[in-house]
Amino acid sequence: MVNAINLGDNAVFERIYRMYYPALRFFASKYVGDDESEDIVESLFLRVWKQKKLLASEAHLKAFLYQATRNACLDFIKVQGRLNKRHHVWLNQLEKTEQDYLHHLVHTEVLAELHRAISKLPSQCRYVMQLGFVDGLTNEEIAQTLSLSVQTVKNHKVRALKILKQQFAGSISELLLIYIFLH
CATH class of the missing domain: 1.10.10.10 (Winged helix-like DNA-binding domain superfamily/Winged helix DNA-binding domain)
Structure with a gap:
């Protein structure tokens, strides 16, 4: 893995965070709104940091981050739906x-x-x-x-x-x- 991206490396992680955070936040806001998107993307990066993933390429990283953001948004929507239903009941x-x-x-x-x-x-x-x-x-x-x-x-x-x-x-x-x- 010559072009591997090590998200356990502080400098690499910080660069990835600065590069993708705004786009991922915008992407998430289309699913859940501005306020929630910030929390979702920050939580995602925290999980990524803790996992210290090693990804094969920039394309793999980008696909991983967008897919993880989408899944986190869908999970949030599902949980909110349950909470709203319970609140309504x-x-x-x-x-x-x-x-x-x-x-x-x-x-x-x-x-x-x-x-x-x-x-x-x-x-x-x-x-x-x-x-x-x-x-x-x-x-x-x-x-x-x-x-x-x-x-x-x-x-x-x-x-x-x-x-x-x-x-x-x-x-x-x-x-x-x-x-x-x-x-």
């Missing part, structure tokens, strides 16, 4: 978590307010609303449980809703329309 998850948090907060506060208001209802209306709203019983099941007619249960519900509507008049759209008519 994370942002979506954060947004969903925030929405869930706000939904649960509003839901909890509305329910707490309804429970407080229901506890202040007249006793028969309160029992009917607790059985229907809290326990989820149907009108027929409430009637059986309290030994009332279904119509009486309905009347207590109507009376309770009127009282609740008066209590919440004007506040948060009548407490979200009495929590969407108790579900």
Whole structure:
């Protein structure tokens, strides 16, 4: 190897660095932009220096540097793509978590307010609303449980809703329309 290039030689390495750095940086910037190209090419030269390669010719050196720069740029793009994807997933998850948090907060506060208001209802209306709203019983099941007619249960519900509507008049759209008519 008469024309071999020893990149382990300080003087040779410095000459190669000064000669190829600007062109490689320009080449890399076409793939990744100016800011990243500087880091990529500097990292490439650092790796080349550590490897102390011995290359057969100037043409071999030039092909090696351009190919290594291209590969480093493609690796950078691949990694950035993964990072961007993870960041996007994370942002979506954060947004969903925030929405869930706000939904649960509003839901909890509305329910707490309804429970407080229901506890202040007249006793028969309160029992009917607790059985229907809290326990989820149907009108027929409430009637059986309290030994009332279904119509009486309905009347207590109507009376309770009127009282609740008066209590919440004007506040948060009548407490979200009495929590969407108790579900």
